[in-house]
Amino acid sequence: MTPSTEPVITIRGLCKSFGDLHVLQGVDLDVFRSENVVVLGRSGTGKSVLIKIMVGLLKPDAGSVVVLSQAVDQLRGRDLDAFRRQVGFSFQSSALYDSMSIRENLEFPLVRNIRNLSRADIDRAVEEALDDVGLSQTINQMPSELSGGQRKRIGIARTMILKPEIMLYDEPTAGLDPITCIEINNLINEVRERYKATSIIITHDLTCAKATGDRVAMLLDGKFERVGTFDEVFADPDERVQQFYNYNFVN
Numbered sequence: 001m002t003p004s005t006e007p008v009i010t011i012r013g014l015c016k017s018f019g020d021l022h023v024l025q026g027v028d029l030d031v032f033r034s035e036n037v038v039v040l041g042r043s044g045t046g047k048s049v050l051i052k053i054m055v056g057l058l059k060p061d062a063g064s065v066v067v068l069s070q071a072v073d074q075l076r077g078r079d080l081d082a083f084r085r086q087v088g089f090s091f092q093s094s095a096l097y098d099s100m101s102i103r104e105n106l107e108f109p110l111v112r113n114i115r116n117l118s119r120a121d122i123d124r125a126v127e128e129a130l131d132d133v134g135l136s137q138t139i140n141q142m143p144s145e146l147s148g149g150q151r152k153r154i155g156i157a158r159t160m161i162l163k164p165e166i167m168l169y170d171e172p173t174a175g176l177d178p179i180t181c182i183e184i185n186n187l188i189n190e191v192r193e194r195y196k197a198t199s200i201i202i203t204h205d206l207t208c209a210k211a212t213g214d215r216v217a218m219l220l221d222g223k224f225e226r227v228g229t230f231d232e233v234f235a236d237p238d239e240r241v242q243q244f245y246n247y248n249f250v251n
């Protein structure tokens, strides 16, 4: 699928420091509708800070972040709540509630965010979301009974059940075996095909980056100094870029 030329996320001159620690130092990025953009960067380079600013959990020191035509740092109260429903955040830990069954985990965001849903509507949405991730059979199981890969898939289903326009994936393949990683990569691509969602994928896993990213943006010294296709970015002889590549495949 070819992403459109309509930007749904526009970041300009974004800066964020914590005391003397200058984490983001002028980040610029456009993300287009239905595009998968992978954000790469070493630990502590500010990937999570960037995502938190994008969903209004942190305030920038300078610069602008416009998501779905809204200036995120201006949003308050109900507007911020409505905005966050359009942006799904799939956490690294899957963030499932261990004391709830898979059905209850999937019902939770629906009941919390959408009023006046009938029992039949809820059942249909849960069944569809589970079917989308190929785990219909787990509906009455508990999270502890599932594998790490299955929990990740349920986490993605739980985020997708609200049909967000934008998906943010934080380390979607961390801690999974290579075959399960490939399944998750395929699922990320399927989500985009099925829902025309726009996705930002934070990862250290270059196989994931290559498989899912239309473009890759590498955070170096507080900026996206390298943005392009996977092959374009890693063709760069810059030592920092090559080091990132080599450590992924050698160590």
Ligand SMILES: Nc1ncnc2c1ncn2[C@@H]1O[C@H](COP(=O)(O)OP(=O)(O)OP(=O)(O)O)[C@@H](O)[C@H]1O
Pocket: 018, 021, 023, 041, 042, 043, 044, 045, 046, 047, 048, 049, 050
């Ligand atoms: N609320 C905060 N207060 C102070 N420092 C913070 C805060 N949030 C993040 N930082 C610091 O900002 C830097 C960037 O953190 P961030 O979590 O964005 O890194 P990251 O690139 O996501 O790393 P990783 O790949 O390890 O998850 C870190 O040095 C972190 O300690």
